[in-house]
Amino acid sequence: MRALLLLSVIVMSSAVLVADEHSITFDEHTDFAKLRTFTIRNGKCDSTRPELNNPLYLKKIADTIRTALTARGMKEIADRPDLFVDYRISGTELSTADQPSQRLRGGDLYVEGTVTLDLVRREPSLLVWEGIFHDTEDNGSKLAQKFPTDVKKLLSKYPPKK
Secondary structure, three states, X not given: OHHHHHHHHHHHHHHHXXXXXXXXXXXXXXXXXXXXXXXXXXXXXXXXXXXXXXHHHHHXXXXXXXXXXXXXXXXXXXXXXXXEEEEEEEEEEEXXXXXXXXXXXXXXXXXXXXXXXXXXXXXXXXXXXXXXXXXXXXXXHHHHHHHHHHHHHHHOXXXXXX
């Protein structure tokens, strides 16, 4: 009986740690077949987590974006691209003690993060595609390891199917 109770507590608390979700929105009036070139314009991190907020990590995410878009037949150019790619990363340490069902147990720490990718048409300057991936892991290092995979998953949905 005690083992069953322990197992159910573990299963319930681990549900928080595997909660990944993503969303894609896009401009239905954009002809994505005409958008063939891109440049990575802005990369930002809104986290104090050292695993996420450093220039090498931002470069790694940019390289992942570059590789994914190139694999989809797009070409990176510096002068007058069809699309600008902007991305943002956030990561926050939280506790399950903030959830009513976990308050009596003291809670476990976990890290929740978000990657947002914006594809902005150059002329006119207009957001035409946005992908957002929320991920939750039990520590910042795991979150940092997962974000490149999350970026690939988002960009696998580009160009959108109408």
